[in-house]
Amino acid sequence: MPVAAPDRMTVEGHVRRGFEPVREAFADNFARRGELGGACCAYRHGEKVVDLWGGVRNKQTGAPWEPDTMVIVYSASKGLAAMTLAIAHSRGWLDYDERVAHYWPEFAQAGKERVTVRQLLAHQAGLFCLDVPVDRRLVGDPDRLAVVLARQRPVWDPGTRQAYHGITLGFYQGELLRRIDPRHRTLGQFFQDEIATPLGLDVYIRLPEEIPDARLATIARPRPIDMLFGFPLRFTFEIMNPHSKIVRTLRGSELPHDQPHVYARNLEVPSGGAVGTARAIARAYSVFANGGRELGLRRETLDLLAAPAIPPARGFHDECLKGDVHFSLGFMKPSAVWPFGSNARAFGSPGAGGSLGFADPAAGVGYAYVTSQMGKSLTGDPRDVALRDALYGEICPSSPPGRTQAPPTGAAHDGISSAF
Helix, strand or coil: CCEECCCCCEEEEEECCCCHHHHHHHHHHHHHCCCCEEEEEEEECCEEEEEEEEEECCCCCCCECCCCCEEECHHHHHHHHHHHHHHHHHCCCCCCCCEHHHHCHHHHHHHCCCCEHHHHHCCCCCCCCCCCCCCHHHHCCHHHHHHHHHHCCCCCCCCCCECCCCCHHHHHHHHHHHHHCCCCCCHHHHHHHHHHHHHCCCEECCCCCCCCHHHECCCECCCHHHHHHHCCHHHHHHHHCCCCHHHHHCCCCCCCEECCCEECCCCCCCCCCCEECHHHHHHHHHHHHCCCHHHCCCHHHHHHHHCCCCCCCCCCEECCCCEECEEECCEEECCCCCCCCCCCCCEEEECHHHCEEEEECCCCEEEEEEECECCCCCCCCHHHHHHHHHHHHHHCCCCCCCCCCCCCECECCCCCCCCC
């Protein structure tokens, strides 16, 4: 039943009995937290308990957010991309502790011969940027892109430091998957064939031509002054420096946008270009949180995804993000600066502007939040945090307060929320 939000926005959808505080938090996002349009969905033990949407999908036209509205989720794409390699692992095609060059011999160039799949997926390979421009012609030609990726020299010895591979991670994942998939599909095609289609999901890593522009939400960005005062001063200086590591790691992040058609079609940027609904992302994570039977996931694979992250030699301090962040097997793991889920077994990925998707195996939860209003928080968008607090207030009522609260401003995390 539609519910009028306090600022006259309409909240659509439903929640299961007991989860009414999530609907209230969603409505409050419009009244108190600057929401424009968005959606939130959560599954518990395979049952959909929250499915909400509201606001507008296009700030310029005022077009409403519909049940099937899709939006770009930026780095929340990384979790979806990581799911493809998890399936490959369950099928026996991939060993996370094997060297990448075992599957992709050309990768061994330029000092990368000992890099393991686990190190690559944990942003520990020193390959956070490319020496050549990242443009659509390069990204649209997987064979040419593979040559560029193989030739790239790490910025430092792999396995010694961590640096957020903002865009390059997905390209390396894509070529690795092409090498091990018997059908040699791209990552976006594999995701569609093996995850999205079997589960009936409205989410794409390679958005097809047939999706009409009217189903796509446009992104409203914060005012520059809000970004300036919303971020820690050190991070603001990093973003303003064109030679900084964070700027270099995000080169290519603009490629999924297409002015005439909202988002580019038939282009794969697996680390930042997924487009979908909260319902689809939550459903995918729900399968991963509840045994993975629908996708043929093995218990061994799921246990590895839930296991603690393994740091590089110099620890979890991220050279791009300027703080301790925990990454494992393509996902982000909960940490002191970026808590989510009910315990450390959770895994997922946040995206620029506030989007988030994760699996919480301990609670049997698959969760997603998406938005058309890019936020300006670095450690958990207040809109998303309010939704998760309301959700877990029902799921884990005995947990101490603040289990999903963001840390103090100034702590660093994965999100780099308005950086791309």
